[in-house]
Amino acid sequence: MTYPKFIILDEPVSALDVSIRAQILNLLKHLQEKLGLAYMIISHDLAAARYLATRLAVMYAGKLVETGACDGVYTEPLHPYTEALLSAALPLHPSARRQRIILSGEVPNPVTPPSGCRFHPRCPEPCRAAQTRSPSGARSSRDASPLATLLAESDRHARGVTSAARWGRSGSR
Secondary structure: OOOOOEEEEEOOOOOOOHHHHHHHHHHHHHHHHHHOOEEEEEOOOHHHHHHHOOEEEEEEOOEEEEEEEHHHHHHOOOOHHHHHHHHHOOOOOOOOOOOOOOOOOOOOOOOOOOOOOOOOOOOOOOOHHHHOOOOOOOOOOOOOOOOOOOOHHHHHHHOOOOHHHHOOOOOOO
């Protein structure tokens, strides 16, 4: 018998009903804690990812746009796509309110993607650099990996606009 330390989970609970989904997530969490397992979770289910993950990576059109500590990415997303994605997810508590970000435009064609950041044609606040340069990585404000939004944050700060101010959250970067 083998005892893996790393397991890749591709949409592990996507086709399950709510009660079975909860049981599977609890089992995965229990095994993770008991056996010291590391998971790579590929999922559209943000709640499941948050429940099991310590770090989160967000992709758009096949490219990484933001990575970071799970709590940091959830509470202070830096990339506009991460903000839009989180605004579409069900809140953790039924009484929580979110301002939904509705994106315009179409998802880019993967055969002929746009130049620069693949999200810039749909971005509510694109920066000039994103039109010509691709993101090199990303970071949550709580860790030290490189920032994916290129110059977007410096551009926003120059205009006096932060994600927290735009979406009604308190706190600063």
